[in-house]
Amino acid sequence: MKINGLGKYLLPTLLSVAVALSIGLSASLWLNPSHYKNDASSSAGTNIKTQLNNKPISEIYAPTQLMHNDDQGNQHLLVNQSVNLVGEIREYIQDYQDVKLDSSGSVSKDQYVGLLRRKDSYILNYSSAVTMPIVNQFLNKRLNGLPNYRVNRIVLPLNDDRHIYLLRDDGYRVYTVSVRKHSLQLLNQFLATKMRKINVEFKIFNDRPLIYFKKDQTMPQYAYLVNVQQQNYYIIRLLGESQNFSVKHRSNATVYNDQDSKQVSFYDNNDVKYVDERPKSIPNSYNALLFNNYNELINSGVSLDSVKFFGYDAKRQLATYRGYVEGFPIFNNVNYGLISMQIVENSSIRYEFSLASLQIPVPSGVPDEKVPSTTDVLKTLKALGYKSNKINGIELGYSWHGSAKTDVLVNLIPTWYIHYGNDWLNYNNIVAGGSK
Structure with missing residues (x-):
């Protein structure tokens, strides 16, 4: 028991000494x-x-979200804590052959939403438009020779083995790309992967597609060790x-x-x-x-x-x-x-x-955080005096919060972010601040 008691205090003491030495050496160098x-x-x-x-480059400019539209037309955002789903599905779509552009052009707003809601398909969403050569990198350079269009989304049908669709939100443009007939078996089997499915729906907001979270969600909080580069x-x-x-x-x-x-x-x-x-x-x-x-x-x-x-x-x-x-x-x-x-x-x-970057995830020890649906967020913003026509985007994201106990730990707390003018505003701060 005495040894255990000694160890209880010895380890923190040694750790404190090591940190102090590191800080001292760094300070000497910086000053x-x-x-x-x-x-x-x-x-x-x-x-x-x-x-x-x-x-x-294919990872830096990879799509950030993966969605699935089932055969009933229900839409789900797919999430997995331990698996990079976008990276996984990329493995199944790198071998397209005989790729060529069949057609390109603008469609109506309803037709565009219809394609976003196409039954039996995956949708890979970029956070912002990228160029065709960037998409080409993601698809293992299978799009060589296609025109340098901009792309926001990739639609992968699960019931059509000869086409994929590249979409650009500005102007509701659709680029239909034909490929040699290929097996869809692995893409369909991918749905058996253990993942969280969040009920969402594409709607048009201020003339642009917006992913609406149809219900309140409970989102996990995270904690990470932080590295500060010299x-x-x-x-x-x-x-x-x-x-x-x-x-x-x-x-x-x-x-x-x-x-x-x-x-x-x-x-x-x-x-x-x-x-x-x-x-x-x-x-x-x-x-x-x-x-x-x-x-x-x-x-x-x-x-x-x-x-x-x-x-x-x-x-x-x-x-x-x-x-x-x-x-x-x-x-x-x-x-x-x-x-x-x-x-x-x-x-x-x-x-x-x-200088600071996230390193190793550690157990947060805190319960999941509840976040409201997109519709409720928009209602609250309107009630607080925010103009809908000035909202350029809404993202469910994580807010970086330093730990009150230590400088080497950061907490990531889920909340909505509102792109208002040129700024991204924390929804929790907006609500806490009251009327605009």
């Missing part, structure tokens, strides 16, 4: 640039520069190893400049902002931008675990990438879970992300 400059020229620094993420890692990745940079300490940030065109700022809340005033090139098309952003993400070394493309604002030339949990995006009031990449005035680039 003394000369230490960094010496280290940056070492082989360890070179190793940092040569390390690359190996996440393929600043010198990104200094080397973003500014290089030339040592030709200056360091300025401000009230809430440390700023590094390379004396040329690049600047990287580290803020006290772990936000990072990188600016290049004279980049080697500026993408001249949306397709080029998506591929260029992927290369920049890989080269920057930013953590891409569970990160997917989230959206693009053409007016601001702003692309965003978010962490996802079970197909649901993660939001925060700072850049935790978010990577933004922007072209500024067609001449410079600005990237923002966080």
Whole structure:
């Protein structure tokens, strides 16, 4: 009993000492640039520069949701805690042969919704429109030669072995693609996979398809250990190893400049902002931008675990990438879970992300959270004075909350997010704040 009692206090003490040493060493490095400059020229620094993420482009720009329409016309969003359903189903649709575009064009609103509700089919939803070459990467380059259209959704019939449908929400455009006759057996068997089926329905809201959650839902809360990357890692990745940079300490940030065109700022809340005033090139098309952003993400070394493309604002030339949990995006009031990449005035680039990233899931020890149906959310927003015509989107997602007990743990709490104007607003905060 004495040994057990000693162990009870010894382990936390050793852990505290280890954390304190780690913090002390990190602080010494961050606060003394000369230490960094010496280290940056070492082989360890070179190793940092040569390390690359190996996440393929087909995962960064993969669809984020998988839906199933049954033979009665009921629609379900498919969710699994332990299996990447989109990744699983991709394995069954990579071998299309003799692919060609049969037809393309706009259809009526009712026809478009009808295709979204097509019986006996899967629907793969992108969070925002991507280009045909991006879809081609997801489908194992089976769409080579098809026109460079934009695509929001892929419809996979379970009763038609010769066609797939690519849909673009803007203009209700439908691209009918024919393929060589193929077996649908594995796609149909996939329905036997253990998964949660959430009752949903496609409707048109402000001229765009919106997935309505037909009932209140209980959603799990999650807890994750958090890793905070050291600043010198990104200094080397973003500014290089030339040592030709200056360091300025401000009230809430440390700023590094390379004396040329690049600047990287580290803020006290772990936000990072990188600016290049004279980049080697500026993408001249949306397709080029998506591929260029992927290369920049890989080269920057930013953590891409569970990160997917989230959206693009053409007016601001702003692309965003978010962490996802079970197909649901993660939001925060700072850049935790978010990577933004922007072209500024067609001449410079600005990237923002966080030093903090999710690592290992741990038991949350809290009950599931109840979230209201989409209809109830819209009713509440209207009652609080929010204009329906200013709502650009509604997403069920997870809010990043730091733990009150420790800096190395974060809680992910489910809630609705409302895209109102240019901002994503937390529905729980809206309700708590009362009328607009």
